[in-house]
Amino acid sequence: MIQVLPPEEARKIAAGEVIDRPAALVREFLDNAIDAGGEQIEVLIEEGGGRRTEVIDDGAGMNKDDLGLCWLTHATSKIRSLDDLAQAETLGFRGEALAAAAAVARLEILTSTDGREAWQLEVGPGKTEPRIEQARRNRGTSVRALGLFDTIPVRKRFLKREGTEAILCRQAFIDKALAFPERSFRFTQDGKLKTWLPAAKSLKERFIQCLLDSMEGNFLHEIHGAGPGFSVTLVTGGPELYRNDRRQQYVFANRRRIQDYGLLQALEYGVQGWFPNGVHPVGAVYVEIDPSLADFNIHPAKREVRFADPGVIHHLITQTLREFTRHDSARRMEENSHTTEINYENIDTIFNNPGNSNPGYGDRHAGALALEALLDQKPAFAPLPGRGSTEPARSPDRSFAVAEASPQYGGIRLVGRVFELFILVESGDKLFIIDQHAAHERILYDAFLSKPIPKQELLVPIPFSTASADEDRFLSSHRTELANLGLIIEEDEGGWRIAALPANWKLGDAETVREILELRTAGENMAERWAETLSCHAAVKDGDYLDDTGALALAKEALSLPQPRCPHGRPVWTTLTQENLYRAVRRL
Numbered sequence: 001m002i003q004v005l006p007p008e009e010a011r012k013i014a015a016g017e018v019i020d021r022p023a024a025l026v027r028e029f030l031d032n033a034i035d036a037g038g039e040q041i042e043v044l045i046e047e048g049g050g051r052r053t054e055v056i057d058d059g060a061g062m063n064k065d066d067l068g069l070c071w072l073t074h075a076t077s078k079i080r081s082l083d084d085l086a087q088a089e090t091l092g093f094r095g096e097a098l099a100a101a102a103a104v105a106r107l108e109i110l111t112s113t114d115g116r117e118a119w120q121l122e123v124g125p126g127k128t129e130p131r132i133e134q135a136r137r138n139r140g141t142s143v144r145a146l147g148l149f150d151t152i153p154v155r156k157r158f159l160k161r162e163g164t165e166a167i168l169c170r171q172a173f174i175d176k177a178l179a180f181p182e183r184s185f186r187f188t189q190d191g192k193l194k195t196w197l198p199a200a201k202s203l204k205e206r207f208i209q210c211l212l213d214s215m216e217g218n219f220l221h222e223i224h225g226a227g228p229g230f231s232v233t234l235v236t237g238g239p240e241l242y243r244n245d246r247r248q249q250y251v252f253a254n255r256r257r258i259q260d261y262g263l264l265q266a267l268e269y270g271v272q273g274w275f276p277n278g279v280h281p282v283g284a285v286y287v288e289i290d291p292s293l294a295d296f297n298i299h300p301a302k303r304e305v306r307f308a309d310p311g312v313i314h315h316l317i318t319q320t321l322r323e324f325t326r327h328d329s330a331r332r333m334e335e336n337s338h339t340t341e342i343n344y345e346n347i348d349t350i351f352n353n354p355g356n357s358n359p360g361y362g363d364r365h366a367g368a369l370a371l372e373a374l375l376d377q378k379p380a381f382a383p384l385p386g387r388g389s390t391e392p393a394r395s396p397d398r399s400f401a402v403a404e405a406s407p408q409y410g411g412i413r414l415v416g417r418v419f420e421l422f423i424l425v426e427s428g429d430k431l432f433i434i435d436q437h438a439a440h441e442r443i444l445y446d447a448f449l450s451k452p453i454p455k456q457e458l459l460v461p462i463p464f465s466t467a468s469a470d471e472d473r474f475l476s477s478h479r480t481e482l483a484n485l486g487l488i489i490e491e492d493e494g495g496w497r498i499a500a501l502p503a504n505w506k507l508g509d510a511e512t513v514r515e516i517l518e519l520r521t522a523g524e525n526m527a528e529r530w531a532e533t534l535s536c537h538a539a540v541k542d543g544d545y546l547d548d549t550g551a552l553a554l555a556k557e558a559l560s561l562p563q564p565r566c567p568h569g570r571p572v573w574t575t576l577t578q579e580n581l582y583r584a585v586r587r588l
């Protein structure tokens with residue numbers, strides 16, 4: 001038998017989608033406080049928010065008539081019709097939150113538009129006629145929800161422990177505070193002030209207030225970029241500030257926190273190479289976009305956004321970060337090789353503390369650090385497989401042709417090799433110390449990007465299957481792009497097969513498939529990503545032995561690279577001058 005649910009019951013079900021836990025009340029009430037223009041905003045929770053969740057603001061307030069309407073479903077002052085939706089610049093616009101809250105908790109709202117006249121409203125589950133009374137209050141609004149889910153035991157059972165709910169409430173609070181640095185926020189839990197965030201001057205400053213200690217704050221950067229109809233602000237930790245997971249990464253679109261894996265990925269790409277391998281930056285991506293170029297109305301809690309053209313945003317983020325990190329790395333390299341300023345006093349401490357190397361920052365002298373780095377050089381990245389092999393390297397595939405076997409080659413002289421990684425050459429008054437893997441990687445990378453990648457048809461194709469429809473879509477819609485990268489992928493009885501790979505491909509089948517499917521996440525940067533993969537695998541490794549001719553040829557190319565950084569951004573070489581060494585032994 002079909003029954004139409006009584007409106008009261010229907011409301012409870014709908015409300016569950018918007019208000020599923022105290023943190024949702026925090027989020028919705030904060031949205032309203034921000035939309036009302038509140039400058040000083042306060043959140044109070046008791047017993048994980050279940051007993052009481054209240055948000056107090058000093059914003060525009062409501063007059064008596066609006067107060068009487070605000071708790072009704074689809075009552076909103078923010079849009080008039082569906083057409084306004086596309087242009088809405090407020091956080092709220094559906095007029096659902098207060099109604100949903102009133103369906104699942106007792107709601108008390110106290111408000112004033114001018115600080116002279118104030119009104120209080122009380123509604124709650126089962127009440128159709130709210131009570132409105134005169135009250136006293138400064139300009140602004142307090143919205144308080146009491147006894148969440150007291151009348152709906154099923155929902156109450158889904159709540160977690162109080163402590164956990166409190167953490168989620170604070171997270172919802174931080175999500176808002178991070179996006180509105182110019183406003184001041186306070187968070188009080190069970191009568192104790194837990195977090196106080198005075199108005200901050202920038203997104204970066206607010207990020208530090210919320211998530212970092214003051215020491216870490218020194219290593220945070222704020223970078224800006226703009227594209228058609230949108231702009232981005234990127235807040236990211238530098239190489240000194242990273243985490244092993246992605247928990248401190250945030251994405252905001254028009255100041256709403258959203259879950260957008262693609263944009264986080266863009267952040268990670270942009271800083272690749274600036275960081276040690278395998279770690280993640282701390283940071284936030286803020287996108288400000290013309291509302292007509294994005295749809296915010298696809299998720300009940302507005303946690304997702306559909307951008308008209310996500311690729312352009314992705315690309316801008318990566319490029320902006322790459323440019324920034326390139327400059328930053330160049331600056332660091334410059335600082336580290338500032339050879340004329342060696343401070344003799346510090347040299348003793350270097351010899352006494354050879355293991356205490358921390359190049360990049362600290363209060364020791366940059367010149368001393370350069371020397372220290374040389375004396376105590378460790379590979380800055382995890383050793384690649386194949387390290388330690390003593391066989392002479394096979395002449396690398398797209399290698400530099402070596403015409404002369406003479407040790408004198410283009411004005412540089414081969415001095416030798418150290419630590420199974422570095423090639424040492426002398427030129428003029430300088431000693432160049434070249435990372436053979438990074439150098440070769442860069443040379444190959446530039447070559448892969450400048451010419452079509454030669455293919456090699458496989459005698460026996462490699463069959464494979466995908467894990468998702470997404471992957472299938474990717475493979476069938478990118479055939480041409482993949483072919484340009486030296487990859488022929490064909491459909492094969494319900495699965496797929498690789499019919500051709502780039503010439504001299506060296507990876508095993510499983511890894512090959514993984515690398516190809518990974519391209520899916522590269523978006524616009526597919527060619528760069530592929531060139532990175534190819535060059536990394538084809539380049540000579542740490543531990544590979546290059547003969548004199550090969551080493552010299554590689555050194556020469558490395559020293560004439562327009563951008564002497566590996567595709568991940570690490571410097572390809574560093575130098576020591578004659579003067580540097582003379583001073584180090586106090587000859588001057």
Ligand code: ADP
Binds near residue numbers: 032076077095097
């Ligand atoms: P929405 O935010 O989508 O409009 P809500 O149910 O959250 O829907 O709020 C309904 C209306 O109540 C808002 O449009 C606004 O006019 C009013 N309101 C709610 N909270 C506040 C507040 N803190 N200050 C002023 N007005 C408010």
Ligand code: MG
Binds near residue numbers: 097
């Ligand atoms: Mg709202």
